[in-house]
Amino acid sequence: MTREAQASDVSESEAVVAEVPSNIALVKYWGKRDSLQQWPANDSISMTLSAARTRTIARLLPLGQVDQLTINGHRVAADDPSAQKAFKQLAYLRTTLGFDAPLAIQSSNTFPADCGIASSASGLGALTLAAIAAWTGQTSWDRLIGAGYTRELIAALARRGSGSACRSFFGGFVRWHAGHSPETQSLSVLASPDQSGPWELSDVIVIISDLRKAVTSTQAHAAAWSSPLFAPRLAGLDQRLKQVEAAIAARNLQLLGDIIESEALEMHAVAMSAEPSAVYMSRETSEFLAWVRARRSEQRLPAWFTLDAGPNPHLICTAEDAQRVADLVHQDFGYRMIIDTVGTGPTLFAAQMTANIQSENRQMRAVAEDLSW
Numbered sequence: 508m509t510r511e512a513q514a515s516d517v518s519e520s521e522a523v524v525a526e527v528p529s530n531i532a533l534v535k536y537w538g539k540r541d542s543l544q545q546w547p548a549n550d551s552i553s554m555t556l557s558a559a560r561t562r563t564i565a566r567l568l569p570l571g572q573v574d575q576l577t578i579n580g581h582r583v584a585a586d587d588p589s590a591q592k593a594f595k596q597l598a599y600l601r602t603t604l605g606f607d608a609p610l611a612i613q614s615s616n617t618f619p620a621d622c623g624i625a626s627s628a629s630g631l632g633a634l635t636l637a638a639i640a641a642w643t644g645q646t647s648w649d650r651l652i653g654a655g656y657t658r659e660l661i662a663a664l665a666r667r668g669s670g671s672a673c674r675s676f677f678g679g680f681v682r683w684h685a686g687h688s689p690e691t692q693s694l695s696v697l698a699s700p701d702q703s704g705p706w707e708l709s710d711v712i713v714i715i716s717d718l719r720k721a722v723t724s725t726q727a728h729a730a731a732w733s734s735p736l737f738a739p740r741l742a743g744l745d746q747r748l749k750q751v752e753a754a755i756a757a758r759n760l761q762l763l764g765d766i767i768e769s770e771a772l773e774m775h776a777v778a779m780s781a782e783p784s785a786v787y788m789s790r791e792t793s794e795f796l797a798w799v800r801a802r803r804s805e806q807r808l809p810a811w812f813t814l815d816a817g818p819n820p821h822l823i824c825t826a827e828d829a830q831r832v833a834d835l836v837h838q839d840f841g842y843r844m845i846i847d848t849v850g851t852g853p854t855l856f857a858a859q860m861t862a863n864i865q866s867e868n869r870q871m872r873a874v875a876e877d878l879s880w
């Protein structure tokens with residue numbers, strides 16, 4: 508059974524605008540128990556970001572037309588490899604939710620894609636939120652929730668497009684619980700001890716390379732089980748998750764920092780020792796990580812690294828120290844950087860498809876292309 512998209516609230520010329528941030532995992536999601544249902548091998552914990560995000564504009568097209576997808580200013584066809592995940596997600600949402608209206612979708616990142624900044628999390632998250640808002644005609648979170656589309660439901664739907672996307676639907680520090688079955692997965696926000704808002708941490712993202720990665724995270728997730736290091740990793744993770752939760756609750760950066768560095772290196776060790784093997788770090792990455800540890804031991808750099816499936820380190824530090832950290836990196840390496848901070852999660856609003864929105868999107872692309880710090 509298909510449902511007519513409710514075009515009453517979103518007229519043909521009106522668009523919905525969804526902005527979904529990226530997130531950086533402090534305890535990584537690596538390996539899946541069920542890849543179709545995106546059931547992870549382990550719980551993960553992330554920090555939701557703020558500046559690194561995807562803005563996606565969606566508008567209904569008349570029935571009979573085909574979906575139009577534009578990513579970072581380029582129109583992409585359904586058979587374009589770079590858009591396969593997006594078209595697959597639209598097909599999944601249609602089958603699951605029963606909507607059939609075609610959509611015109613424009614998506615822009617504030618950061619380069621496929622370089623170790625989780626563009627799939629914000630990209631698939633924003634696509635899911637924008638498509639559902641356009642089909643249902645709901646142009647704010649309150650109205651979407653009123654129509655039965657809770658944050659948890661949309662996060663679970665986004666998870667099918669990209670596992671890590673589900674964590675981006677909440678602000679602050681988020682734990683994705685694997686549960687005992689694909690259906691019992693859940694998300695929780697790690698409470699702040701005094702309820703005064705999340706811990707003000709920054710993520711200085713160092714862009715060593717923005718080249719597309721050779722092994723996708725989908726391929727590497729599947730290969731993880733073949734690594735001799737994977738079973739010992741899973742056996743020790745409960746303890747690490749507890750330590751990370753405790754460090755966040757106590758706002759103890761030194762404790763958190765030491766754990767996230769071991770965690771990132773362990774995930775990379777699993778990827779490298781799997782069959783097929785994936786080496787995401789470049790020579791420059793290794794040199795940079797050694798530099799971080801050396802400067803920190805000299806008390807000059809109050810920051811700890813983590814890495815996603817890519818060569819670009821994320822330096823976690825207090826928001827207060829972020830500029831100083833970026834200055835030191837700039838002075839010694841000259842790399843481009845994004846100075847990001849803990850964020851509050853996605854936004855959704857209605858907007859006319861005017862020149863204004865179009866030009867704002869162009870500006871976002873310009874920011875992504877010229878990250879000159």
Ligand code: PMV
Nearest residue numbers: 532535536670671724815816
């Ligand atoms: O959501 P995916 O399939 O792109 O996998 C993300 C995996 C990591 O970014 C490396 C870790 C994580 O938990 O985000």
